[in-house]
Amino acid sequence: MSIFALDPLDLAALLCSRVCHDVISPVGAIVNGLEVLEDESDPEMRNFALDLIKKSANTASARLQFCRLAFGAAGSAGASIDTGDAEKVARHLFVDERTKLEWNAPRVLMPKNKVKLVLNMCLIAAATIPRGGVITVTMADADGHTELSVKTKGSHLRLADHVPSLIAGEPRTDHVDAHGVQAFYTGLIARECAMDINAVVLPECIEISSRTIAGRAQEAAE
16 A cells, blocks of 8 residues: 655645644743733732743743654754653653653663654654543664554543554545644654554553564664
8 A cells, every 4th residue: 555645845834833833822821921011010910920931931942842852853864862862851741740751761872763753652642641641651772673662541541533544654535734744744754764653542551652664674773
């Protein structure tokens, strides 16, 4: 079965739209907080506005730092990324009073695209637990063979129907929009790394997994 091809300019535009969507909300909240500071003299309201600005700035920073690794170049072609940096940006983005991140991976340098892959898998996983839960990341990379797994547990687990087909590069409508581009992009990265990728609903969790395709370990290492 042929893989759906998205025009490079359309892919770039859709990814930019996705990043802007993630950042515009906290930036808008910062603007609202600044307007309150300009118009209000009440100490309680000013403290509320300052707290809103601080929290929103932290949120915007966390999202931008995550997107820089998950979507950006993050160095020249063939560069490696410290998995500790990937863990750090993931914790800043996902961990809150409702969500816990279990990162089961040694701190090593991994090829850039493999790190981008696991971060995008984390984004897909986080969307499956809208009311919070546990995200468990497992990574193993030896002799060019890589295995990645991101599992989620929590109440109201749900994997969007379009995700499996999008990461497989086979959108059901032969069309990718801004809502689905991140899952589609995740599949593109996996195939670039010579890895397969699957998203499945299991009895007690949802798992997004990816591993080097047999016989292509050397290609993946490069």
